[in-house]
Amino acid sequence: MIEALKMGQTFRQVAQEHRCSAAHVQAMTKPSRAEINASAPRRALRPALLAKDLGLIRYRGRVCARHPELEGERYTSTRKCRGCLRDGKAKRWPRIREEENQKRRMAPEAKAAKAAARAAVQAKREVKRAAERDARKAQREKEREANRAGFAARKQERKREERKEYYRRNPVKKKVLRARRRAREREAAVPLTAGDRARVEVIYSYARQRTLETGEQWDVHHIVPLSRGGLHHPDNLEAIPAVVNNAIADQPLSALEYILS
Numbered sequence: 001m002i003e004a005l006k007m008g009q010t011f012r013q014v015a016q017e018h019r020c021s022a023a024h025v026q027a028m029t030k031p032s033r034a035e036i037n038a039s040a041p042r043r044a045l046r047p048a049l050l051a052k053d054l055g056l057i058r059y060r061g062r063v064c065a066r067h068p069e070l071e072g073e074r075y076t077s078t079r080k081c082r083g084c085l086r087d088g089k090a091k092r093w094p095r096i097r098e099e100e101n102q103k104r105r106m107a108p109e110a111k112a113a114k115a116a117a118r119a120a121v122q123a124k125r126e127v128k129r130a131a132e133r134d135a136r137k138a139q140r141e142k143e144r145e146a147n148r149a150g151f152a153a154r155k156q157e158r159k160r161e162e163r164k165e166y167y168r169r170n171p172v173k174k175k176v177l178r179a180r181r182r183a184r185e186r187e188a189a190v191p192l193t194a195g196d197r198a199r200v201e202v203i204y205s206y207a208r209q210r211t212l213e214t215g216e217q218w219d220v221h222h223i224v225p226l227s228r229g230g231l232h233h234p235d236n237l238e239a240i241p242a243v244v245n246n247a248i249a250d251q252p253l254s255a256l257e258y259i260l261s
Contacts, residue, residue: 051076058082172204179204179220183232190231199234207239217242225250 015021051059056076063072067083074081103110167174183189192200207218221240224230227250 048074048076048079172201172208175204175208175220176200180232183226190233192233196234200237203234203237203239210239210241219245221245221248224252228252 047059047061058073058075060072061074061079064070064074064081064083066087067081070081070083072081073083075085078085180189204220207220210216210218218239219242221238221244222230222232223236223238226232230236230252
């Protein structure tokens with residue numbers, strides 16, 4: 001391996017030839033302390049490399065023109081004169097110290113500025129969150145109102161359909177309620193007991209039954225018309241043919257009185 005390296009090959013090329021890693025080649029070809037000591041005269045022209053091989057921090061190399069008193073003392077890592085590095089550090093040190101002092105003086109202001117900026121960002125974030133919260137609340141309220149309106153409309157439609165179905169199954173009830181409503185509109189409705197309401201339904205049921213049996217229309221007639229102060233009461237109701245009811249019109253006569261007259 002050493003001969004290959006002396007011939008100018010790199011660690012990678014040697015590692016490829018010997019089928020190993022470049023780090024292994026470098027470790028195998030690292031000179032020992034005895035080899036370093038033996039090669040010292042040969043490496044005298046390269047004192048930096050020799051000092052690095054020996055693990056030294058400083059070495060004596062070419063004498064610096066600005067610091068001849070150090071007799072060429074240099075650092076192994078940078079190969080620069082110790083005096084030049086010291087002077088450079090001395091030149092930089094006031095500036096570094098001034099920057100540190102300025103940072104130290106500006107620390108409270110910087111902290112206050114950072115706190116103010118953080119508070120502003122937090123306030124902006126809170127405003128945004130509040131706006132989003134209000135928007136979500138308004139959207140939920142809008143959807144809730146729409147749901148309420150839709151539910152109310154569906155409920156009303158359902159009640160209407162149920163009422164139609166109820167009236168279709170109970171036509172007598174429908175006529176009773178309509179007559180009751182007309183009487184209430186003319187202020188002729190009076191409080192009815194359960195027995196009176198049953199008598200009214202019986203009268204309307206009889207009129208419907210006669211209509212189905214005879215094939216002619218039978219109506220429930222107010223003996224004293226509502227227009228003349230009559231009341232919507234079973235004592236003032238009777239089932240008669242529609243022809244007789246239309247002939248009597250608004251006369252305060254019963255069917256028997258009309259026939260006899």
